[in-house]
Amino acid sequence: MTITVLPHREALGLKAGQLLVGGQWGPGRDGATWTHHHPATSEEIGEFAVATAADVDDAVAAARQAFEGGWARSRAGTRISLLHRYANLLREHADELRALQALDNSVPLSFGGIYATSVGAAADVVDHHAGWVDKIGGETLPAYQGGDHLAMTFREPIGVVAAILPWNAPFLLFAQKVAPALAAGCTVVLKPSEYATFSVLRMVELLVEAGLPDGVLNVVTGPGDPVGEALITHRDVDKVSFTGSRAVGKHIVEASAGTLKRVSLELGGKSPAVVFSDAPNVGLAAMTTMGAVTLGLSGQACVANTRALVHRDVYDEFIGAAAGIAAAVTYGDPFDPGVLSSPLVNARQLERVLGYIEQGKSEGRLVTGGERLDGDLANGNFVSPTIFADVDNSATVAQEEIFGPVLAVVPFDDEEEAVRLANDTEYGLGAGLFTADGQRAFRVARRLKAGTIGINGFQIEPHLPFGGFKQSGLGREGGRSAFEAYTELKSVLMPLTEELM
Template sequence: MTITVLPHRDTAGLKAGQLFIDGEWASARDGSTWTHHHPATGEEVGEFAVASAADVDDAVAAAGKAFESWGRSTVTTRVSVLLKYAGLLRAHADELRALLALDNGVPLSFGNIYATSVTAAADVFTHHAGWVDKVGGTTLPPYQGGDHLAMTFREPIGVVGAILPWNAPFLLFAQKVAPALGAGCTVVLKASEYATFSVVRMVELLAEAGLPPGVLNLVTGPGDPAGERLITHPDVAKVSFTGSRAVGKRIVEASAGTLKRVSLELGGKSPALVFPDAPNVGLAAMTTMGAVTMGLSGQACVANTRALVHREVYDEFITAAQGMAAAVTYGDPFDPGVISSPLINERQLERVLGYIERGKSEGRLVTGGERLDGDYADGNFVAPTIFADVDNSATIAQEEIFGPVLTVVPFDSEEEAIALANDTEYGLGAGLFTGDTARAFRVARRLRAGTIGINGFQIEPHLPFGGFKQSGLGREGGRSAFEAFTEEKSVLMPLGEEMM
């Protein structure tokens, strides 16, 4: 039976997306629009505005004007908005999940997985509301003697350009917007063209929470021209971006002209290290393969797409991973029996199939490797794929594929496993499966990665998240993320007649 998502548009409350600038919804200045095609069916779902450079200028100007008051707003004001918004997110969780399914095809069954859920986004706003009255300056004793004060203050950095990816807009909206608003910054937010309708609704709810006009502005459309203008605008003080490494490098280049502050999360090729003393090798295999296939179908920056497996349990791991691959279901994202999504667009589909073709000469194809046809022919579906006996230097073991492809690399010793895990340009995450507590901490300390899960993996709002090496700059989550939206200022003042 042919898959269709069109019957869900009306019940989900989907409507044409507009720009949100200075508290008002409006079309793009030049009237440009983008037609969104659903990745599971190819159907036209709806339209939204494509912001021009002039629209971005308007948004930045509105944010700059609003910063004069929001940057000096009281703790009570900011905390009240953030907490009220967290409550609205929780109340509208089902609605937002449905809109996301229309955006990027992530099934409703996956929408309650914490790391990508509306609940996680609400928790991030709640968490950062708690930092508003706790991140401040210090008073320090003078080195030079005399009667004077040496003080520091933390002040909001100014206008922030926040650029979202399509794969996890709930969490990443929260990880960027909550600390920025809590610190007193104003924001120009750019949604991905592949996940706009859910972000539009999130912005509507933020306005409903009482955020003053201009404090948060939304521009939509592809990276050029909206994203390019945002990262080069002289009045944007900081850019926070999650996405591809190529775009991240472009942002660093663009920031040089005005020395913008940047926070970048740029992907990974994260390893899962499976030792023979793992509590349950089969479960380790299912967890690893599940992260590559369930939900986002491997389109997640922190997914463990490299499995480094000790030879003693190598065959057991591959057999269990193959069983997990066989259990993955595709189709209508509104069907509760569907647990995985299509690839986001045809370009990504061709990219993943190209890597798979390359992998056939770099390893042993255990399962998968093909585009799904039949009822799935109109969507961008690729079967869960496993390559075994792969050398860690192979292309499919080094480059981020961003699809349902797991490469399995054997090792013989702990030292070799650590060396293989760190032999990558990335350093975002890692998984570690062992029943030896000493080994767990010993290996975790030596892995060059920002977030490491031991016998499991989770994202927490109060833990910093980010990467080593080319996985990015800075962290999101926790106090360090909040402070990243501030500048530290030193103030010295004599209290007596002496002059310093």
């Protein structure tokens, strides 16, 4: 039977999405809308407004007015209380938000409760950054040269922030951008992905309910062109925070050059899982790696270990275990608790992934998968979990971010080769290490050129910085470093006598 998600849409009472500008919800200036089609069924889910460049102008102006009008100088206690109220509201509405996400990007409910993609993780991020509001200050420094004077530093909010979200983890990434920006005293113009808009709009409604003043957060919806382009090129935007593709990230850097906007970018990866012969449990290493590539998001996760570098002594064992995980993955209605993974987000991404799989057939041994799923799933963008073995690390499927359920397995002989292969990529977002040797674990972790390293497991933490080396991006999200990324550092000198300094 062909699956449908329309009854869930009706149960949620989904309404058309609107822009939020200066505290007022409404349509775009020209009345244009975007119709969202569900990636698992191709059914029409709903419509939301497409902002024009003039709408973006209005949103930025509202954010500027709110910034200058008092939010930047608001008391620490005001921001702390608001963010804690918001975190509590997120937790109260977690089930509703997970259901909206399933309508947006088809991430199954079974996966939406896993910490890194959960509403609870987003709430923890909000709570964590609320805790920084009254703890980030400047310094008083001793006079270095003649004269009696004070040398001081202050941290002040940057200003108006353009926050541009991807579709794959809207809860966490909304929180990672919006929470530190608001905590620091910035105002925000937010653009959600057109493939995950309804869940983000509900998160915004809850933030308004928590008591956010008008204009502090504004929302412009629609595709990257024209909406995102109008934001990143706007002369009155002080900072751009973006998570998405490397190509768009490079364009943002170029577009920001004219006004020297501050930029934070998280641009994906081709992260390795390095499995040594002494891994505590090779089957668990395979489950962790193949699970990240197939379960939940179907490999549409920037930090997923889509390259497995495996010692030859455990190579066959790893591939057999990974193939077993692939065979256990289930697809279908995201509201079905037995469904463990999602389709690709749209038809364009489906064709892209299938193209990489065809390329991979000439670059390695196809162990399993590599097909579009049909039958009851024919209306969706489903691809079976795919493993390529005996891949050279220079191959296309081992170097390029596919963003689909495809794992490339590369053999190695010793630690030096493993480190060389792991670092032989233009990306540097994350990596996983599997070994029972604690000294080796720390030794190799220090040598890998990646922003986050998991040893015998991987977890996102709200207080840990997250971001990449090399072409995986600029800056970090999470922890103190994220808060500071939304501030400017100012030095102030004050003589205490009439003597010249």
